[in-house]
Amino acid sequence: MIGRFLAGRQRGAAGAVLARAVSILASFLLTVAVARLLGVEAAGSYFLVFTSLAVVATFGRFGTDNLALKICGGDSKDIFAELGYGVALASLASLVGVGFVYLAMIVVDYRLPGFSPGLTLGLLSAVLAQAFAVIAGAVLRGRGHLAKGIVAELGSIPVLAMLLLLMLRSIGALDLTTALLSLAAASWLTALWAVPTALVSLAGEERSSNGPSIGGFCRYVRSRFRPLASMMGTSLLFLVLTWSPLYALSLMGSLASVSYFTTAARLANLVSLVPALQVAYLAPAFARLFHSGDLTSLNAMSARAVRQAGVLLLFPVSALTIGAVPVITLLYGAEFEPAAAPLAVLAVGSLVMALAGHVNPLMLLCNLESHALALNVLLVALWATGGLWTAGEFGAVGVAWFSATVNTSYAVVAAWLLQSRGIRSYLALSRPDF
Structure with missing residues (x-):
């Protein structure tokens, strides 16, 4: 079907x-x-x-x-x-x-x-x-x-x-x-x-x-x-949270740290290539299936997409963690070598988020905009406190760890909220019975 x-x-x-x-x-x-x-x-x-x-x-x-x-x-x-x-x-x-x-x-x-x-x-x-x-x-x-x-x-x-x-x-x-x-x-x-x-x-x-x-x-x-305010707030806060490390580092660190984190984050985003490609055609399909009430097909589609992404991402994540230094110096030059450690951390974090499923489009398209907004507000508070402190104390590497922890926590909680509405986004260890 x-x-x-x-x-x-x-x-x-x-x-x-x-x-x-x-x-x-x-x-x-x-x-x-x-x-x-x-x-x-x-x-x-x-x-x-x-x-x-x-x-x-x-x-x-x-x-x-x-x-x-x-x-x-x-x-x-x-x-x-x-x-x-x-x-x-x-x-x-x-x-x-x-x-x-x-x-x-x-x-x-x-x-x-x-x-x-x-x-x-x-x-x-x-x-x-x-x-x-x-x-x-x-x-x-x-x-x-x-x-x-x-x-x-x-x-x-x-x-x-x-x-x-x-x-x-x-x-x-x-x-x-x-x-x-x-x-x-x-x-x-x-x-x-x-x-x-x-x-x-x-x-x-x-x-x-x-x-x-x-x-x-x-x-x-x-x-x-x-609903517009919720969707705007969620999208805005998600973007701010994605790049909060830049603002934290610019306030508490240096422009060099901003450059190191940005180059590492853009390269780590390649790990998200498969999930991002899937969203290109899944988002409209998710919207149609949800509004038609066909959650069975929506869950089956999501489960298959996450399984495929998990398998395909194992190699690039391994490459970007084990070979972080040569990859960074080859692409950006030796002056960007400090970006290697943040790259390894962010690559692993991106894999964990991919296994949680396409939680962001599902939250926005399946009438959970207000829940997503509340989650993002909480994460902003975490960045305004712990994120700024981490940036000042540990620089780009510490911010990478903080970012990966915050983002994966958001994905796990969002997957749980979707599950409570009958929508399964995450990777299941066994094939679910739809």
């Missing part, structure tokens, strides 16, 4: 897997390019700004990307109206986020080196572009155009940013300022192709007889605010 479902409803699964692989590889190669071209200290600044823009953009989307996936999966009777109001809400939230960050920079009298007020606003405008690109990608995935959606969400920005970096290097105009502005340019270029492509995918859908209105927008916000 699962095979027929995927064959009939999930078009282009092979293309989606390839697109996810290319996107993850592009993010990794961008890290290599930044490390090689900018050096340890400047690379640390670039990584911090890159992550911060993604954090503000996640707030700016206000959960509308996850809602778009659910809407296109059947959770709406008026797709155009819902998506239109969602984009309006995301635009408003993005502008609020940009304004808050800009005012905060003025209040604390902080300015990025080489950036005028105008250039700073140009850089921050990437928040709006990234929000549009990710929402468009979610629409494309929900409409069955999985490969295009994944590239819009994950792959296009790092690919374009890397190409722009190489172009700037070739003409001798590369420094931290131009590198960051090229990141903003890559974000807008992605939005410029992703949004029209998403609109084309909606061709044929019936439009509501009532046009958009302020009253309709207010009703949309009232009816959707709670």
